[in-house]
Amino acid sequence: MAAHTNGVNGAAHARALTPGIYAPIPTFFKPETEDLDLDAFAGHVVRLAKANVRPLVAGSMGEAVHLTHAERASLISTARRALDAAGLPDVPVIAGTGTGSTRETVELCHEAAAAGADFVIVIASGYFAGALSRDALRAYFVEVAEKSPLPVIIYNFPGASGGIDLDSDLITELAEQCPNLCGVKLTCGNVGKLTRICATVSEKSFAASHPRKNPKAPFLVLGGFADFIVPSTFVNGHGAIIGLANVAPHACAKLFELSVASVADPSRLPEAQRLQGVVARGDFTIAKTSIAGTKDLVERLYGYGGLPRKPLPPISAKAAQALWDHPHVRELVAVERELSGKVAQ
Template sequence: MNGHTNGVNGSASSRVLTPGIFAPIPTFFLPDTEDLDLESFAAHVVRLAKANVRPLVSGSMGEAIHLTHAERTTLIKTARAALDGAGFADVPIVAGTGAGSTRETVALCHEAAAAGADFVIVITSGYFAGALTRDALKAYFVEVSEKSPLPVIIYNYPGASGGIDLDSDLITEIAEQCPNTAGVKLTCGNVGKLTRICATVSETAFATSHPRKNANAPFLVLGGFADFILPSTYANGHGAIIGLGNVAPHACARVFELSVASLADAALLPEAQRLQGIVARGDFTIAKASISGTKFLLEKLYGYGGRPRKPLPPIAPAAADALWAHPHVQELVAAERELSGKTAP
């Protein structure tokens, strides 16, 4: 892979985890069989890379819960081959590896490394949420990070983990005590939590006092929604992992770029605020349509998307028409077309 290595056999990935925008890539399926549509998947990964948006494979948006281990491996290999073939050999791949048990999660981490992923993102299992104490949750991430051959990003998403919501103290403790952790994604949408975590891990002293196992994997604090990219930058956050990055990659990446640049040049702040508003309104509207709505928009915009894997239903025709016609969506589409240099309807 052009001289790059992943975490197989203990070798550290040479690809660097840097602040920015990541998108949880949808898994596309063939309409008649629900088999993987690898052609659309590869094309989409490259499309986002060209917009400076990096891929997260087999996440929530990717319907990881509907995928077999073999399919997850296939998607990682397909993404790596597509990126390398398009001249993006330096773009890292983050793979979702959270599962029902600690044992299976660790196994998925090893499989992701063998397939060519560079980092993993791990959600807590919510099936027995009521029985998972604070100590049990901490023990889960400690064990997974110790046994994973790849750096681990903590995934805090109460909506997909039985309501489990890791607090800022616990996340900070894990970051301090587990050198193979490389960040956290906050799909709880809690900006206060993000600020508190950043107050510790984004300080220069943190990297000195708590060095990472892999020097290419600093601890990043990433939002899980597109509506607080700008505020999180001013709290010393590091970007976001967002589903909207699939629909409007140029717009999302531009908000982050302007946000960072405005720290040094305040004259850029009004434009950052303007575009953040467009992205935030679009994200709020599209997120309510979930995976099926995002896939519909991708079909509308780029010619691929299709349906979710059953039992998830497709978006209803009337809801799809209303989503496309929504002024917040149309405003976002117009901004994306302008930033990408495309004006076609």
Template sequence: MAVNGTNGVHAHTARPLRAGIYAPIPTFFVPDTEDLDLESFDAHILRLAQAGVWPLIAGSMGEALHLSHSERQTLIQSARRALDGAGLTRVPIIAGTGAGSTRETVELSKEAAAAGADSVIVITSGYFAGVLATHRPALKAFFTEVAEKSPVPVLIYNYPGASGGIDLDSDLITELAADSPNICGVKLTCGNVGKLTRIADAIAAPDFYDLHPRKNPAAPFLVLGGFADFIHASNFVHAHGAITGLGNVAPYTLAKLYEVSVASVADASLRPEALRLQGIVARADYTIAKASISGTKYLLEKLYGYGGAPRKPLPPADPAASEALWAHPHVQELVQLERELSGKIPQ
């Protein structure tokens, strides 16, 4: 059993992922020094977990490329301590471990598991995209080897915008799901609803798990969107939720949207409310996503008093653009809804 990193003694307890909403957690930095701001990081993770949104650490939103191996481990350990200390011992942690080489990706996955991560998420290596994009066997071999050597289950992260334009197709992802028993899902930040539908349909086949049993029977293959604008519709094609940056800004809203959407599959009377919530979320997601990491951090500063700037060379948020983002009617509509659902008095 791997050590969970909380105190170096207790055995790691598997916390399988389940359908729902996950958020890629920003990494917060101390002004001037750019050291890790663990106080804000822990507070944010607890805020989201208490709303029903679970953490993904050291992903794209978390500026993984700007973090050292030891900093990634520190973040995972800090998050686990904070969650356990708040009695949230069953909340799983996903950690981003994608790197340039297969070797380093495996190394990061082992380090993440030792620090307390319950699953890892791996993006396709994009530096040599000119070679890999058209080399299907190499792409499959990358994920297959990482999954075989990772101590914890692996999610595929399909994000062409951060992997040199490499866009895994539904056939390859479905093939990996079938052939690699330690692969536990996919995050589709390609925005391809058709791809999501095809993969989810394959996984939902009545005999999928009989034909392709998982390494951990409690860890099914999850099909997760990378945006919040089609959460409602994705439930009707057997998908399993989303990993979305908007969960940082409005965790209660995203959790409520998912809950009502799931229930509306069986109860048509709930669909108008699900569609109302989805409309608010979709408009805000479209507006806020364009502001990227710095914009999300600015909104967190406005809402919760922490956020700060990204690590250099990423620039801080432009003050005028940030104020315009905060004042945007799509954002204010979401903020109002989030305050209502969280019990906060509108300000």
């Protein structure tokens, strides 16, 4: 795919999709009105990018289902402007565009491109999950990939799509068939599935036999949880898109760095395994509290975060304190502060 025109600054700029850690950025709301808090959002995007964590806007963690089209576009353009202003013009922006119908999903892909996104990530709608056969799901992703002006990442998240769980054969077949697909995020947590997909798409022969429409957007296999970054790297996975990176960006980025280093130098593996344990325990504990818990931790750590948009309930004060006091969280926070150069508190 040729360089697209950035909808914010009007400059043609093809940014690369590369292995690493990506964070689905929470959407922050003003407490009294539930309007977008774009200042907090912009600051958080830059904070993470400086820790080598790239942003995904309007995803599940970003409460995309609670956002209007205009709000999605505003978040994308805000992220792009913030990154450019911070001297980070090469950091790409991924935008969530999956919604109820194929037609609207394609529409959102075009709107994301106009707002300044570089890639989109698309989930299958779960509203009519029982009626969506394997052929219907294949047709959905094929049509979206063909009509999207931006490269498309498949988002496999059964918990948010009515239980739809794409298997490794279908994902691999889609990767082979659709040159505008540039990856998959596996929030099914299935390491075996990740291994099987990587066994095909991570081979050099795959890129030669099935070149991408955009040469800067190879097909990446990304985990959806932080607890198997080391194992996925050793089967030629490409990193992860993880909510935990909002809380501990330096720790998550360092874990991926150590994982890659360990493949070339096994003496680094014990260090990677130790950090993987810290991150995995923290991820397991924090994930139980979902978006509200993550936002509360971000508030405690960075001074912004706030509440989810209704009807999603906030975390209770008791549960929030218990999460903050949990030994797995305290251990993760200590490591994050150490890696970010702060004095542990």
